[in-house]
Amino acid sequence: MEVFGMSIPSSSEHTNPGVVVGFDGSPHAIDALYWAAQTAALRNAPLTVASAFVFPYSDYIRSMSGAQVEDPARRLAEDKLAEARKLLAEQRYPGEVSYRALIGDATDWLVKLSADAQLIVVGRRGLGKFWGRVLGSVASALPAHAHCPTVIVYSADDDDVETKGIATTPDTRPVAVGVDGSDHARSAALVAAHEAKRLGVTLELIQAQPHFTGTSTVWYLASNEKMEQQIHEDMMSSLMSEMQFLQHEVPGVEISPVVQRKIPAEAMIDCTERAQLTVLGTRGHGGFASLLLGSVSRTTLSHARGTVMIVPLAKK
Structure with missing residues (x-):
């Protein structure tokens, strides 16, 4: 299947994404990454880290170059995935992880992935936030359309607060x-x-x-x-x-x-x-x-x- 110029596996070719987390490098997304990693390990399930971007001038760049050029959105997504890979390595995460660089709207992609996933995990807000907005656009829209449970991971609004990493002690709260x-x-x-x-x-x-x-x-x-x-x-x-x-x-x-x-x-x-x-x-x-x-x-x-x-x- 070809979407936004990028070939992705069909549902039958990619049937076990396990726990899927949307990642854009924001502090909220980092907390969501750690929560998803811990949950995937607890479920003994694969972890899929997905990063999706839309670059508004892609069509213009292609028309001006007169050649097939790489969509800048793909490079943005790959850079964020490299960051996620580094964060998980620093946490010594031992589980199975796959990384998906996607070109297009993040909500649309996560809804597609939810058809085969156990869970879809996102942070409260991403990089494209508006100041003063309580909930980001992806976290607002995704739960209504996802085919599997959606988890919106809570983290503080203050960007100066450090992310906690993958929890090492059991949480006894109900x-x-x-x-x-x-x-x-x-x-x-x-x-x-x-x-x-x-x-x-x-x-x-x-x-x-x-x-x-x-x-x-x-x-x-x-x-x-x-x-x-x-x-x-x-x-x-x-x-x-x-x-x-x-x-x-x-x-x-x-x-x-x-x-x-x-x-x-x-x-x-x-x-x-x-x-x-x-x-x-x-x-x-x-x-x-x-x-x-x-x-x-x-x-x-x-x-x-x-x-x-x-x-x-x-x-x-």
Whole structure:
């Protein structure tokens, strides 16, 4: 297949990219590279480092030269991959690594690679960031279109903060997943359960619902406390059913059900601060079915204070 003047293997020729990380040399991308390397090693999976660039004057250069010349975007990508190779060598990363220099839009390429990947990993922002923007364009667009789970690795906004390298001590913080009874949440919960078991940590099963508001409703609840208690019990009953399902599907995983009486996005943002990984489905029960990424997932990504995984609906 020929794309942007560069030949790439077909899906059948390149069926096991394993954990794929998008890399552009930015501080956020370096943190994503280390996270992806550690995860690939834990999964005993290959690591694929992909770097994609578009050079805006490629067509002009070719037209002026009158000859077939190398696209400058390819050189940019190869330079970044050389940097990634050096970083992994410095960390003495022992796993299998492949490097892909790609010409074209980074999001488009990562979506293509996600068809065969176990995970797609990116940093919060890349080199093409706008000052003050919370989430970069790739991290914003990719989770809605990827065929496999997408991980947006959290790192500080301050460019002066040094990257931490590949972690050498186990992270004992839990994995958290938001559930609401939807098929999307079920897919996310299954992936989260496998991640928690693989990491040897507790899975927090979070269901959130805000308190009722409005004068008449508040008055009614104040005079009828049993309703508030019933709501809590119903939510806990739902979580216990989900927990039994997950423990049947993923034996040995330790699960802690948590009921939160707050706005779901707020509850999940809070989770990102205490969990090593917060997992969400692309959509829940709310919103419009036509939306590729639901409001809770989108809001959590935009304001996360930790690493987030977005899981697409499992294909039946």
